[in-house]
Amino acid sequence: MTSKTIAQIRNEAAASLSPKRQQQWEQFLTPMPVAEQAVGLFTPTDDPVRILDLGSGSGILSAVTASRSASGSSVVAIEQDTELARASESSLRQVCDDVEVINKSVFDVLLDARFDRVILNPPYKKISPTVISTSGGGVKVTNLYTAFLVMAIQAMDDGGECVAIIPRSWMNGDYFKDFRKWMLNECSLDVLAVYGSRHEHFKDMNILQEIMLVKMSKRQQAEKVTVYAEASPVEPLEDQPHESVALKALLMGRDRIVRVRQQDPRLSGFKTMADQGLWVSTGKLVWFRNRDVLSDVEDPNGHPLYWSDNQNGMMTLHPVECDREQWVTEKADTRNIVLPAGSYCLVNRFSAKEQQRRIHASYLHSGVEFVADNKLNYVHQGTSRHTVPLDDRVARGLTLWLSSSIVDEWYRQVSGSTQVNATDLRQLPCPSKAQLAVLADSLPVDNDVSQSRIDETIGRLFSWVQAS
Ligand SMILES: C[S@@+](CC[C@H](N)C(=O)[O-])C[C@H]1O[C@@H](n2cnc3c(N)ncnc32)[C@H](O)[C@@H]1O
Structure with missing residues (x-):
């Protein structure tokens, strides 16, 4: 009534x-x-x-x-x-x-x-x-x-x-x-x-x-x-x-992250990324506080600077054509934003609604110290205070793992927003470092590798699908 x-x-x-x-x-x-x-x-x-x-x-x-x-x-x-x-x-x-x-x-x-x-x-x-x-x-x-x-x-x-x-x-x-x-x-x-x-x-x-x-x-x-x-x-x-x-x-x-679905049983045998000794940190450069160190040209004593623009499929390229500066000058050395040379997996912190995948992981091997923008997360094997690069095979295997459909589905069940939080990623079920290294040996980190090949390789490796 x-x-x-x-x-x-x-x-x-x-x-x-x-x-x-x-x-x-x-x-x-x-x-x-x-x-x-x-x-x-x-x-x-x-x-x-x-x-x-x-x-x-x-x-x-x-x-x-x-x-x-x-x-x-x-x-x-x-x-x-x-x-x-x-x-x-x-x-x-x-x-x-x-x-x-x-x-x-x-x-x-x-x-x-x-x-x-x-x-x-x-x-x-x-x-x-x-x-x-x-x-x-x-x-x-x-x-x-x-x-x-x-x-x-x-x-x-x-x-x-x-x-x-x-x-x-x-x-x-x-x-x-x-x-x-x-x-x-x-x-x-x-x-x-x-x-x-x-x-x-x-x-x-x-x-x-x-x-x-x-x-x-x-x-x-x-x-x-x-x-x-x-x-x-x-x-x-x-x-x-x-x-x-x-x-x-x-x-x-x-x-105490609350999911809206029970975890896919195929993931239940894995420990979390944090428990596997893989730590997710957020890039340390806040550009508007560090405008004075950004540079369009390479400074011989400076460092390469990575933004999400540098992520290209599963690869991380540098330098790239974009409207952001690709280097920082040596002044950056005093600011606690420089990361050690080595291998990493970079993960975007923001995705667009229309993007097919929430998580965008890319493999980075830097032969020199570098800086990452704070709109990127980077995975390493140190702690929140101390960055330690990954073994190269682990970095490549992890990039493949984070690019799989099962991981993207997991993330969508955990988060309804387009942001990709380090806190949530740390809880992501993940193979051990040794298993990630085997995964890297099974498949190249290469933009010609299709989604179905990534999913099949992972499925076969962990016996979700029968080897043909
Ligand atoms: C999202 S609206 C929902 C209104 C209503 N509950 C409904 O479901 O249609 C939130 C309401 O909270 C009121 N509001 C915002 N801040 C408030 C506060 N500090 N104390 C009391 N009401 C507040 C707003 O004026 C608004 O009417």
Whole structure:
């Protein structure tokens, strides 16, 4: 009955947002099909529930929740925009008698842990690292949505449930490491539903990130997490393909990276890159801080400089025709950016959406000391403080391994973004150095080698496919 009216209030609010405020406060309002799917994740109950909506916008999320809850339920909605707070009030008054809309920032409201249902689609903006205080001390957040989530999780009563519409970025990478560890300690992760194609679901909101639904609850970790790796809002979630997986099978490493699929069993026999003694570091040249050492011409005492432009298929070429300087002058020697001569595998840190592969690895053998731009990662066998080049065969074998389809698939399951993080790569399953050297002997690192040859050679080497 009222759903349509709530949807109308949402659509009118969406149409009348001031562009400046929309940008500033990230007012991307949830469309009704996504709201219904999110609310559908709450466990049905005949008991009245206390509902909390953080950054409530038009109030769509808590209103749909309240419309499906027993009479006697109550809602607290917090929204800092006065117009939207008013819209929240109108939506909520239609479905619930006990409504409090607080027109403030969520960070200025003291909330007790008394809510049975917490729902939110928070702003997604990056912020400078901030520690939010919690009962156990504090948790470092680098993004508004995780700051909201920390508040949401703390507001749950025992047995309470929280559903959030958030980007997928918290599941991997270094920035969200502290949040992940805190969150997984604090509550049970119950459902993950990643929307495959992001544009479709927030069509009128121009959202570019990969969005997902997460359901958590204030109880012991559930035995199985329900995972929808490619959800769509057009049909009920329960009719869509999903897996029930023990949380352990989704978590990786000490940084608690959360995957959306169980690992391909063909990779289960391998240790991680870090455990194989292969360390991923980020190139040390930040160009705008080192403008004065960049050079278009070779300085006899300077060094070659590598950018992602120098990656050419599986090879790394130098110098190349591009609009970036190909050398640094000898002044670079005082800046702690120069790497020792030897063999490495370079990996891009950013890929374009349209690029076929996320990971672009290229083999580098440099007979002289060199510098790598910080948009490149480089793999070596030292530590985070000390770079030690790879054995040449290992560098070549690793380039082939990182160019395989199975590795690209693995990475896509770990990360929804086009960035390639060193933290994630360190958790990548990888053959031993000796096996990588054998791989290098089996196939040249050469741009004439096709993808299918790389995949077949690797498959044969590790007995995934029968030798013909
Ligand atoms: C992504 S929108 C989602 C709105 C609504 N929950 C929905 O799903 O349609 C985030 C909302 O949070 C509000 N907001 C942003 N920062 C806030 C803050 N610090 N405190 C309260 N609300 C905030 C914005 O005005 C906006 O309405």
